[in-house]
Amino acid sequence: MIPEGTRYYLPPEARLRRELAGRLTELFHTWGYELVELPALELYDPHHVLAERSFKLVDKTGDVLALRSDFTSALANMTLAFPPERYPLRMQYAGQVWLREADAELGRVREYTQFGIELIGVSSPRADAEILELAWEALRALGFAEARIEVGLPSLVRDLLQSTGLSGAQIETLRQAIHHKNIPELSSLLEAYRVSENLAPTILALPDLYGGREVLQKARELSLTDKATADLDWLEATLSLLPDVPLLLDLGRARRLDYYTGINFQAYTQDFGLPLLGGGRYDGTLLPQACGFTVGLERVMEALRLPSEAGVPDVLALDRQMAHRLRAEGKRVELAWTDDLTALRHYARERGIPFIALEGRLEEA
Amino acid sequence: MIRGKYALTLALPKGRNLKDGYAALQRAALEAWHAEGLELPPFGAERALIHGEEGRVAILELRNADVPLYVDLGIADAGVVGKDVLLESGRDVYEPVDLRTGYCRLSLIRHPDNTGPIRRVATKYPNFTARVFRERGLVADIIELAGNVELAALTGLADAIVDLVSTGATIRANGLVEVEVLAHSTTRFIVNRQALKLKSDLLRPLIERLRQQSQALAEG
Numbered sequence A: 001m002i003p004e005g006t007r008y009y010l011p012p013e014a015r016l017r018r019e020l021a022g023r024l025t026e027l028f029h030t031w032g033y034e035l036v037e038l039p040a041l042e043l044y045d046p047h048h049v050l051a052e053r054s055f056k057l058v059d060k061t062g063d064v065l066a067l068r069s070d071f072t073s074a075l076a077n078m079t080l081a082f083p084p085e086r087y088p089l090r091m092q093y094a095g096q097v098w099l100r101e102a103d104a105e106l107g108r109v110r111e112y113t114q115f116g117i118e119l120i121g122v123s124s125p126r127a128d129a130e131i132l133e134l135a136w137e138a139l140r141a142l143g144f145a146e147a148r149i150e151v152g153l154p155s156l157v158r159d160l161l162q163s164t165g166l167s168g169a170q171i172e173t174l175r176q177a178i179h180h181k182n183i184p185e186l187s188s189l190l191e192a193y194r195v196s197e198n199l200a201p202t203i204l205a206l207p208d209l210y211g212g213r214e215v216l217q218k219a220r221e222l223s224l225t226d227k228a229t230a231d232l233d234w235l236e237a238t239l240s241l242l243p244d245v246p247l248l249l250d251l252g253r254a255r256r257l258d259y260y261t262g263i264n265f266q267a268y269t270q271d272f273g274l275p276l277l278g279g280g281r282y283d284g285t286l287l288p289q290a291c292g293f294t295v296g297l298e299r300v301m302e303a304l305r306l307p308s309e310a311g312v313p314d315v316l317a318l319d320r321q322m323a324h325r326l327r328a329e330g331k332r333v334e335l336a337w338t339d340d341l342t343a344l345r346h347y348a349r350e351r352g353i354p355f356i357a358l359e360g361r362l363e364e365a
Numbered sequence B: 001m002i003r004g005k006y007a008l009t010l011a012l013p014k015g016r017n018l019k020d021g022y023a024a025l026q027r028a029a030l031e032a033w034h035a036e037g038l039e040l041p042p043f044g045a046e047r048a049l050i051h052g053e054e055g056r057v058a059i060l061e062l063r064n065a066d067v068p069l070y071v072d073l074g075i076a077d078a079g080v081v082g083k084d085v086l087l088e089s090g091r092d093v094y095e096p097v098d099l100r101t102g103y104c105r106l107s108l109i110r111h112p113d114n115t116g117p118i119r120r121v122a123t124k125y126p127n128f129t130a131r132v133f134r135e136r137g138l139v140a141d142i143i144e145l146a147g148n149v150e151l152a153a154l155t156g157l158a159d160a161i162v163d164l165v166s167t168g169a170t171i172r173a174n175g176l177v178e179v180e181v182l183a184h185s186t187t188r189f190i191v192n193r194q195a196l197k198l199k200s201d202l203l204r205p206l207i208e209r210l211r212q213q214s215q216a217l218a219e220g
Helices: A013-030 A071-081 A125-141 A154-162 A168-179 A183-192 A200-208 A214-220 A226-240 A297-304 A320-328 A341-351 B018-032 B064-072 B083-089 B126-135 B150-155 B169-173 B193-198 B200-219
Strands: A041-043 A056-058 A064-067 A089-098 A111-120 A148-152 A247-250 A264-269 A272-281 A290-296 A315-317 A333-335 A355-358 A361-364 B008-013 B057-062 B078-082 B094-098 B104-110 B120-123 B141-144 B160-165 B177-185 B187-191
Touching: A013 A089, A013 A111, A013 A125, A013 A297, A071 A089, A071 A111, A071 A290, A111 A125, A111 A297, A125 A148, A125 A226, A125 A264, A125 A272, A125 A290, A148 B193, A154 A168, A154 A200, A154 A226, A168 A183, A168 A200, A183 A200, A183 B094, A214 A226, A214 A247, A264 B193, A272 A297, A272 B193, A290 A297, A315 A320, A315 A341, A320 A333, A320 A355, A341 A355, B008 B018, B008 B064, B018 B057, B018 B078, B018 B187, B018 B200, B057 B064, B064 B078, B064 B083, B064 B187, B078 B083, B083 B104, B083 B126, B083 B177, B083 B187, B094 B193, B094 B200, B104 B150, B120 B126, B126 B141, B126 B160, B126 B177, B150 B160, B160 B177, B187 B193, B187 B200, B193 B200
Parallel strands: A148 A247, A315 A333, A315 A355, B008 B057, B008 B078, B120 B141, B120 B160
Antiparallel strands: A041 A064, A056 A064, A089 A111, A111 A290, A148 A264, A264 A272, A272 A290, A355 A361, B078 B187, B094 B187, B104 B160, B104 B177
16 A cells, blocks of 8 residues: 555656656756755745645654655755855756645646756846746657747736735735636626726736737737836747747736746646646745746656556577677667576567577577 | 547536537537538437547537536536536636526525524535635535435534525425525636647637627627
């Protein structure tokens, strides 16, 4: 028995996971992101974004510990504890996180494997463009050449909602309607809350502002506050740095407005209903300036739909010298455990190993 | 596995919303997908669980409560479902059109003899009920029933129930009282977050048409 929400990774899945992990680590490395390792055990912090949902343990001192539930905050804490000599700081991480309650999106899994990067200490359209391009490269390295990254601008939604002057609860109700693209409800809420004639049509237009880069132009035609215009300028500057990256826009993205302070994004692939990666800019929430993204390995594996059968070795070898030579040629060679040729042939045939290496020659099994 | 097999997969609920939902979608699809040469598959009495031909539009006939789940997890690209079911499911899907059919309400219902504070409430909508009670700072045991919820109020299993009401005839016939309407419900068109973006050439015009139809219904 293993705990609910955990699982065994058997061949060939475990090997493929390692291989994909290797590709990402290497890619991030070539972009200058340094690998760091962080403890899986953390001191429990009631202000942590996922405090309620993390696994807790009791230390020998009686202090409460938590299993790591999020890399971004763990990295932020590390950066605060060991301030770097200079910025920008580029870091990558890989490892597991645990959540006590399964996330509805991820099914029953409670142990996840995440890969990601953080670009810390700078805040500019250039920095945003860097992580978007790297996210795109990561998708291609994983084999999702058809995937699309969708960029939202939570800062725009937040600035528009805040300029209505409504209460926090009312803004939250509006945010939910925008998040669900629930136009009929949004329309009646704007009326009920008596949002000004300047702002109401702009807010009502947000949910339908999705599509390609033309969306930006459509947004410009709306009546905007100065802050909102500045948000759009930033996004436009970011996009103009990435003319060759296929991006989608959705200016109605209104997830976690208190967390994201600039862009946020997710990547989708055809005929797979869940996002492959996600990230954005969160200046001032954990660190003064930071952005990054996370790739969920379990999600990627599910979307790739890889072969379910483990590979078979090429040769079963009785001859150890020959086994060395064949491996050097890139063959996959298993050693024989016995001299009993009948038993070996039987085993090779059953497993589908085509050749037996015997006294300096290859025989068909 | 049906991934990639159909141009678009739609989830429709069995029961009260099936006919209206299908009719609304069929009408909207006729104009929205004229250029693509696509239409809703015929929906006969055959026993198939998936209706439609490969490479075209497919319809999944589901239990009401399963529609948000299929859409949220992206097995279906879009679907039709009552707001009551959506409120209960808490699923994170787009909800771009109110089809304005299938009107009903989720109400708090009690036996007239029961006037004290609510200690135990029976319902088919436990998540929704828990949320409403929590928001009001009320503490009550919530019991989930599979059906005939009125019976819980009549027999004293619970001292209140939260249930779907359309005309209120059943409630009155059993001598129960609709104390308060907690939420209004109509049929909604819901869309998966990824599908709206990746299949927007099919979904965007469909949503546009559905909105026009719904507007006409409101003005009609």
